[in-house]
Each structure stands twice: as structure tokens, then as C-alpha cells.
Amino acid sequence: MKKHTIPTGFLFKDNYSRGELETLSIGDYGKKWNVKADFLGYRSDLNGVPNTNCMPLSEKWVITVSTQYGCLSKCNFCDVPNVKYSGNASFDDLYSQLKKAISLFPECKYTERLNLHYARMGEPSWNPAVLEFTNFLFNERKRFQDETGLSVEVLHPVLTSMSPKKHKKWEGVIYDWVNIKNKNLGQCGLQISINSTDDKQREVMFGGDANTLEDISKMLSGLPAPLSRKYCLNFAYSTDYIIDAEKVAKLFDPKKWMCKITPIHNNTACMENGIKTVGGYESFHPYRKPEQDLKNVGFDVLVFVPSMDEEDGLVTCGNVILGGSKLKESLGPQKIEGL
Numbered sequence: 001m002k003k004h005t006i007p008t009g010f011l012f013k014d015n016y017s018r019g020e021l022e023t024l025s026i027g028d029y030g031k032k033w034n035v036k037a038d039f040l041g042y043r044s045d046l047n048g049v050p051n052t053n054c055m056p057l058s059e060k061w062v063i064t065v066s067t068q069y070g071c072l073s074k075c076n077f078c079d080v081p082n083v084k085y086s087g088n089a090s091f092d093d094l095y096s097q098l099k100k101a102i103s104l105f106p107e108c109k110y111t112e113r114l115n116l117h118y119a120r121m122g123e124p125s126w127n128p129a130v131l132e133f134t135n136f137l138f139n140e141r142k143r144f145q146d147e148t149g150l151s152v153e154v155l156h157p158v159l160t161s162m163s164p165k166k167h168k169k170w171e172g173v174i175y176d177w178v179n180i181k182n183k184n185l186g187q188c189g190l191q192i193s194i195n196s197t198d199d200k201q202r203e204v205m206f207g208g209d210a211n212t213l214e215d216i217s218k219m220l221s222g223l224p225a226p227l228s229r230k231y232c233l234n235f236a237y238s239t240d241y242i243i244d245a246e247k248v249a250k251l252f253d254p255k256k257w258m259c260k261i262t263p264i265h266n267n268t269a270c271m272e273n274g275i276k277t278v279g280g281y282e283s284f285h286p287y288r289k290p291e292q293d294l295k296n297v298g299f300d301v302l303v304f305v306p307s308m309d310e311e312d313g314l315v316t317c318g319n320v321i322l323g324g325s326k327l328k329e330s331l332g333p334q335k336i337e338g339l
């Protein structure tokens with residue numbers, strides 16, 4: 001294993017059944033530091049997020065696993081397409097990444113909440129092992145605890161998808177995922193990457209590989225009411241992206257869907273393609289209008305801004321050192337309470 005210590009935990013790569021995969025095992029600051037979400041009571045503007053300590057892992061642990069070796073999609077804000085594609089991670093590859101991520105903090109035997117993100121490398125909807133593995137985690141809790149030494153109070157897996165056009169079974173995968181969510185007290189996140197409501201911008205950013213918003217809306221209009229958290233429309237926001245809130249509300253029911261806005265991240269692909277959120281790390285200004293517009297049409301809106309420690313530690317989406325993202329040489333020490 002090649003392991004990098006980053007301020008919020010570890011970033012590591014290792015060899016699995018088809019080659020190298022990259023994984024994160026990190027802490028979380030807690031919403032009061034990096035989230036504005038009026039509907040949850042976090043009402044302060046985020047004018048920069050301090051490089052503070054993460055909560056103890058016994059309160060919240062975030063593990064992000066790769067679901068594919070590279071990715072079939074060609075999103076222009078992501079470094080993963082630089083990695084040669086060689087197929088899906090197997091069930092064992094997923095489990096192995098999770099076990100290794102847990103083993104990096106051997107002193108932690110219990111966590112109140114484990115967020116498992118299917119997000120580092122790959123478009124998870126292509127990989128049937130993602131659903132199989134998630135079912136395993138929910139159904140075989142005792143075996144998981146015996147095999148990892150970690151007792152988990154609340155498991156919260158999150159599937160994030162950009163809705164690849166070529167995937168003829170995509171709709172079925174999402175309905176199956178929602179079925180798992182609703183069978184497990186709603187404890188599964190579903191995020192659909194929207195980013196812009198402009199067809200041309202979406203065509204460019206997703207390399208012509210994403211379904212249109214109209215098609216996504218049609219395919220997902222029959223989703224049942226979500227248990228617990230609403231389904232999430234994700235806006236990784238560059239200052240140049242258009243967000244037409246009226247269009248979003250026409251296509252997605254605010255009773256079932258919420259919106260999340262984050263800055264686009266400063267990885268190699270974004271720098272090469274001139275994609276950025278001007279001022280988005282220091283000031284709330286870029287988010288104010290899209291947040292207000294989406295709230296005005298009835299959505300719950302959550303704005304998430306990472307700290308510079310998180311940005312420099314490459315924990316944000318679209319980064320992958322296997323694809324050319326670069327860690328700074330002088331990263332600060334690990335800052336997790338209780339370690």
C-alpha cells in the first residue's frame with residue numbers, strides 16, 4: 001500500500017484484482033463548520049472554512065472507495081479519465097478497500113456513523129458489485145464487525161452518478177438503489193450530478209456522455225417518496241455554470257429532491273480547462289444567487305465548502321493521484337480529535 005498522510009486522514013492506493021485503486025479514509029469537521037443549510041438550522045454564510053480539527057472518528061468516519069479502474073466517462077472537470085480504464089472493481093476489491101481504510105486507524109473500534117462514498121474513481125452505476133456489496137453491509141453486520149473489528153451504529157452509503165447515456169440499465173440501477181435505501185430506514189444517499197441546467201454546458205462538461213436533464217427527470221419521475229433524506233441534485237458549481245432554478249423545479253419535485261451546491265475543485269483537469277469557482281473558497285458570494293433561486297422555487301438547499309486542508313489533501317471529487325492530481329509537499333499534520 002502507498003499511503004499519504006493528509007490533514008483529515010489518509011489517502012492511499014494499492015493493488016487489487018485488476019490493478020491500482022485509490023481510496024480515502026478521513027474525518028469530518030461537522031456541519032457547523034462547512035455547511036450552510038437553512039432547512040437544517042445552519043444559517044451562517046460560509047466565508048472561508050478554517051483548517052480546524054475533524055470530529056473524532058468514533059463520531060463520524062468517511063471512507064471513499066473507487067468502484068472502477070479508471071472511468072468510461074470523460075468529464076472535463078475530473079482527473080480520473082487520465083487513468084487507463086480496465087473494468088469494474090469486484091465485490092472483493094470494494095471490501096478490501098474498506099477493510100484497508102478501517103485498518104489505518106486500529107485504535108478506533110466503534111463509530112456512530114460511517115459514510116461510505118462510492119465516488120473516488122469510476123461511475124458506480126456501471127458496477128453491479130456496488131449494490132451487492134451495499135446489501136451485504138446492511139445484511140451481514142455481525143460478519144462485517146467480526147472481519148473488520150469495527151462496530152458501526154449507522155451505516156450511510158452514498159451513490160453519486162452523472163447518468164451515463166450509454167448505460168441502458170441506469171434507471172433500473174437507481175430504482176434498485178432507492179429500494180435498498182427505503183428498506184434500510186432511508187440510510188442510503190443518492191446524488192445525481194447536474195452541475196449546470198444548460199444543455200450545451202452539460203454536453204461539454206460530461207464529454208457528451210450524460211443523459212439530458214429531461215431524460216433523467218423522465219426516468220426518475222416514478223421514484224417512491226424517499227425515507228429519511230431526500231434524493232440530492234448535486235451542483236459542482238463553476239462561476240460560469242448556469243443554474244436555472246425554475247427549470248430544475250419543473251423537472252424534479254422539491255418534495256422528493258434537495259439541492260447541494262459545492263465549488264468545483266482545483267484539480268489538474270479543471271486548471272487545464274479553465275473551470276473554477278472564482279472566490280468560492282473565501283466568500284459566500286458565488287453561491288448566494290443559486291442558493292436563493294433554488295430556495296425560492298421550493299428546494300431545501302445545502303451549500304458545502306471544503307477547507308483548504310481538504311482541498312490540498314485532495315479529498316474532494318474529481319481528484320485522483322493515479323490520474324495526475326498532485327499532493328502538496330508541505331501538508332500540515334493530521335488533525336483529528338481523539339487521535
Ligand code: SF4
Binds near residue numbers: 074081120122123318
Ligand atoms: S466525475 Fe465521475 S463519472 Fe465523471 S469522469 Fe470522473 S469518475 Fe468518471
